[in-house]
Amino acid sequence: MRRLRVLRSLVKDSLETITHGSKKYHIWMAFLTLVMLVGMYCYSVQLEHGLSVTGMTDRVSWGLYISNFTFLVGVAAAAVMLVMPTYVLKDIDFKQAVLIGEGLAVAALIMCLAFVVADMGGPSVLWHMIPGIGVFNFPNSMLAWDVIALNGYLFINISIPFYILFMRYQGKEPNPKVYIPGALISVFWAVGIHLVTAFLYQGLQARPFWNNALLGPRFLASAFAAGPALIILVLAVIRTYTEFVIKDKTIKKIALVVTVAAQINLIMLISELFKEFYAPTHHSESAYYLFFGLDGKTALLPWIWTAISLNVLATVILTFHKLRNNFKVLFFACFILFVAIWIEKGFGLIVPGFIPGPYGKIAEYTPTGIEIGVTMGIWALGAFVFTMLAKTAIGIETGKLRYNKKKP
Amino acid sequence: MDNNNKKWFSLNLSNKKKQEPGTCECGKTSEGCNSSGNDHLRDADFDAAVDATIAEERTKDGFEQVFDVQMDRRTAFKKLTASLLIGAGAVSTSCSVIAGDETKEKAQIDWEEQFKGNYKLMTRDEKESTVGRLVRSYQLRTGKNISMSSKNAEEDVLFGYAFNISKCQGYMDCVTACVEENNLDRNSQMEYIRIHEMKDGKGFNFNEADDNYYHEVPAEGHFYMGTQCFHCDNPPCVEVCPVQATWREDDGLVVVDYDWCVGCRYCMAACPYDGRRFNWSTPEVPEKEVNKNQHYLGNRLRKKGVVEKCTFCVQRSRVGKNPACVDACPTGARIFGNLLDPDSTIRWVLENKKVFRLKEDLGTEPKFWYFMD
Secondary structure, three states, rough: OOOHHHHHHHHHHHHHHHHHOOHHOOOOOHHOOOOOOOOHHHHHHHHHOOOOHOOOOOOOOOOOOHHHHHHHHHHHHOHHHHHHHHHHHOOOOHHHHHHHHHHHHHHHHHHHHHHHHHHOOOOOOOOHHHOOOOOOOOOOOOHHHHHHHHHHHHHHHHHHHHHHHHHHHOOOOOHHHHHHHHHHHHHHHHHHHHHHHHHHHHOOOOOOOOOOOOOOHHHHHHHHHHHHHHHHHHHHHHHOOOOOOOOHHHHHHHHHHHHHHHHHHHHHHHHHHHHHHHHOOOOHHHHHHHHHOOOOOOOOOHHHHHHHHHHHHHHHHHHOOHHHHHHHHHHHHHHHHHHHHHHHHHHHHHHOOOOOOOOOOOOOOOHHHHHHHHHHHHHHHHHHHHHHHHHHHHHHOOOOOOOOOOOE | OOOHHHHHHOOOHHHHHHHOOOOOHHOOOOOOOOOOOOOOOHHHHHHHHHHHHHHHHHHOOOHHHHHOOOOOOOHHHHHHHHHHHHHHHHHHHOOOOOHHHHHHHHHHHHHHHOEEEEHHHOHHHHHHHHHHHHHHHHHHOOOOHHHHHHEOOOOOEEEEEEEEEOOOOOOHHHHHHHHHOOOOOOOOOOOOEEEEEEEOOOOOHHHOOOOOOOOOOOOEEEEEEEEEOOOOOOOOOHHHHHOOOOOOOOOOOEEEEEOOOOOHHHHHOOOOOEEEEEEOOOOOOOOHHHHOOOEOOOOOOOOOOOOEEEEOOOHHHOOOOOHHHHHHHHOOOEEEEEEOOOOOOOHHHHHHOEEOOOOOHHHHHHEEEOOOO
């Protein structure tokens, strides 16, 4: 009973926290709401007319939705880069950032699930996928694995921070015996969700562009670069606009993680390019299409070359200590790295898998306005969820939000 | 699955005849047919694994499969709330005193159709009742009668197909017949069959082939090659489906339960042969052109957001007829038959012609062969 009362009070208090804030905060939330509404309108159009309102066809049957899904799984997995040092290795420098990281993981996972649902042809029969009620093709289908992995990870990333915040809210110290096992599981789980997502593509013998052993490791490397890069940017914003104290040391340590991951990612990219172009085979055609275009079809060229240049530039900047330790330069590098990996691992990975088709047909894919609207709406949803989570978490961490026993 | 290595070069038909005259061992289990491997231990393991995952669904079907499951209170509440929300509308219609009997019946059918189980796991009775509902629903909606079959695979039948490259002239009569027979969406001009026009002297160069030509055929200096679903014995599309909405039937047909498909399109990504099509919008077939001789797994009318594919015209092939494309071909380039019948034409072709299949290196074991005179 007492716990229920605390919970009720927590919900009430956090509702109050997220509905009150500075003018800038309100403008930000209003803006996100607007984008979400536009996204919902676009989705309603899609529901009514079917996926024909998107740019996808039988030739390129996955597009922007699945691209963003793939990328965001990586962002979600990256929370582990903060969890492991803090909870497992007891490096307190990360402590301030870890709740933010987990909040980011929750938001990213919600976006992932939203993108998958948006991509479904029959959202009304999604219950066929729920184990127990539906028929789950486990263990054969990697998508079934992915459903389990993502929802499990979401559960872990909600429950651990919730426990910690719930204890802090009452002014108690969270018991490490409760959350350390959870943190340990989440470390393995994070690697798991990303590998499983990579296997989703890697296991298809029909698509040589994806069907290579490096895909899984490359997913991990790029995720551990893009995810923490986003965390650094978010921490920078939080540092500026709230009273939450984040030490320079924390950001510098995360920056080191980003740097190493970005370097490994670049090495893997070179290895991939070498394999595709040193002795090109029939199976290199998708890579040819992506980097040079095929038959005059060059839709992805500007994107991928932007991504490659940004990627290289960011990695070079990050590699030099002097540049990396200058926060303005660091934030810039993190931003361009994030964009580069979003392109590279989003539609730079998904779309060329379908081009050329199984019989060499080159049919290009261009997302429609509706599709972009839904995509932006889902990103806004993620930002919205994250802002709410972060605001409550910061309130509790800074001691502003505390359970008051005397209150009814 | 780890039985890939055995499956690789294994679809040896004459071998099969010797080993198992009369029984196709795929008859034992509806999924993961092992056409060649006689390793019973592995089969047993596989069955055990299947039982562990879907044992309950196997014995219980349809409604039971959905509702009669062990669950804790929390899931029960969750499900109750969900069904209440969805059902509220249906119930209000079906219980309304103002609404007519037909409206009530329609609502009742819609409700039962929404929550029916996976066709693959249904009993004979379940199958018949869903077919009955669909026929009645069509009658209520259009006032016309259709006949729909739920005929299962027959024993000792394994369908195979052969395509004579020397004979095909690219007339595309097969494509038209297929569209009409299978009630394909006219709006998006969906076609299961693609005819690739290739240049003489370039070999089988699909990259330079044209699968969308609009000129008089046969064009000078070209030859033609048709592709469609190859009904692989080891179909990658079946493995990847997260909800088992697509599977290989005992007679070798790879089919889709359109009502169970969630529309994720993973199977389309997994198919190396471009064999699957998706209903990007609600398919349109003019009422007077609807083929009313239907099969649940075949040419019944589809809805938007589901995947469909060639079924070797299951509504025809299971009653001893040829698929529409075979009958429509004016040149006799298409040959269809039972691979387990030693006297069938298809067997004669496989035994006497130099046959080959596409992308054999992928280990998919298509049951669609090409040959030349």
